[in-house]
Amino acid sequence: MKFHQLRALVAVAESGSIHEAAKVLHISQPALSKSVKELEADLGVPLLVRSNRGITITVYGERLLGRARLILGETRRARDDLESLRGSLNGRVAIGVSPVTPSKAFVQCIHRYRRRHPAIQLQISELRPAHLLAGMREGTLDLVLTSQPPHRSMEGFEWRKLYDQGTVLAVRQGHHLAGARRLEALMDEEWLVPDSLDISLAGAMFRNNGLPMPLRVIECSSLMLYAEMAMTLGAVSFWSQRTFEVSMQARNMQALELVDPIPSTDISLVYRPSALMTPPAQILVDDLLDAYRTATVR
Structure with missing residues (x-):
């Protein structure tokens, strides 16, 4: 399996078509199709079903997709980590929230973080609670605020309660x-x-x-x-x-x-162990934990 093949699979799965995926990746449709077909040949299983109605991902493709997202996410984190060692704190931090989890303290913390680190791109996605945890497992999210209690599927992640919400x-x-x-x-x-x-x-x-x-x-x-x-x-x-x-x-x-x-419900912060986080994500986690230790949450 090669990096560009996994990236092609993820792009097709998320866009739902070869045409749109090729536009996202800025490559030609034949080049993208070739990458997926080579991956299928290497693995010996069909990953996508192509028809007049569009693209459907197979059960093999679904199983590989989660790991492919994790690989791509960790590759991005590794690159960001090395950039930080070179002295340039940039990169991207992907944050997941549900409709009920952000608070005034969260918004204020994000505002302070942006003032101090303007070169870091923040991506905040609102998802249902189950999708938040899936995003952490698959590597598409660096940290999440969740109303769910600690879950067995999230062993190996840090899980810190921030506050009770009425x-x-x-x-x-x-x-x-x-x-x-x-x-x-x-x-x-x-x-x-x-x-x-x-x-x-x-x-x-x-x-x-x-x-x-x-x-x-x-x-x-x-x-x-x-x-x-x-x-x-x-x-x-x-x-x-x-x-x-x-x-x-x-x-x-x-x-x-x-x-x-x-x-009431507990609102918790879920994130990776320090050894697996990029410096930008670690700084934001530390800021959030400090903010909620001292804030009156509203």
């Missing part, structure tokens, strides 16, 4: 249950949640209070659409404290004051 249940102003005090009184209402109840904090809330899952549930992972639907539908909506406070629609919503316990 939870808000809310309805639009004027809702007939705006004065509800018990979770049970809301069970027959429409519910709006950001993730599946099977795996989310919202589902844990019902289980912890000995209640069945509500029957009328809408899952929505788009933050902008979530806010619009919360105001429009009249559903009971489940929010992180931070998201509720900064949402443009929150002023049209009313937080419920329940006596039943509503769980």
Whole structure:
């Protein structure tokens, strides 16, 4: 396997076509196709299926893709590391967040980092929690802020809790249950949640209070659409404290004051051991840990 072959496979998988991948890599389509075919011949398995409908990655291609991304990511980190030894602190740091994990302390830390290290490129991607961990394993992300608890699949990574984030249940102003005090009184209402109840904090809330899952549930992972639907539908909506406070629609919503316990979530920073991080990523990790040690998180 050669570096340019792996890069070609990743580009095709991410763009979905030979044409777009060739544009991304600034090479001709025949040259890109040749790289993938040579890789397939070397491995003795088909990686891509080409048809009139486009490109489909095979099960062999999917298995190789994760490792290919890891190899490309580590190669980039090695290059950045050597550049730092030469005295030029530049390169790229890829950060993953979910819709609920950034805070004011995070934004302020990023702002200070940019002032001190303007040559370093920062890439911040908002992903679902499971995709954040996959990005760390595959090497496409250098560090992530996650609301998930430590996971067995992430052994070998550093996992540091930054802060607790509260939870808000809310309805639009004027809702007939705006004065509800018990979770049970809301069970027959429409519910709006950001993730599946099977795996989310919202589902844990019902289980912890000995209640069945509500029957009328809408899952929505788009933050902008979530806010619009919360105001429009009249559903009971489940929010992180931070998201509720900064949402443009929150002023049209009313937080419920329940006596039943509503769980909070831990926000953690996940990153590689120091020996495997580039200096730019290590500096940012240290800055974040210092910022959250001293900040009042909002």
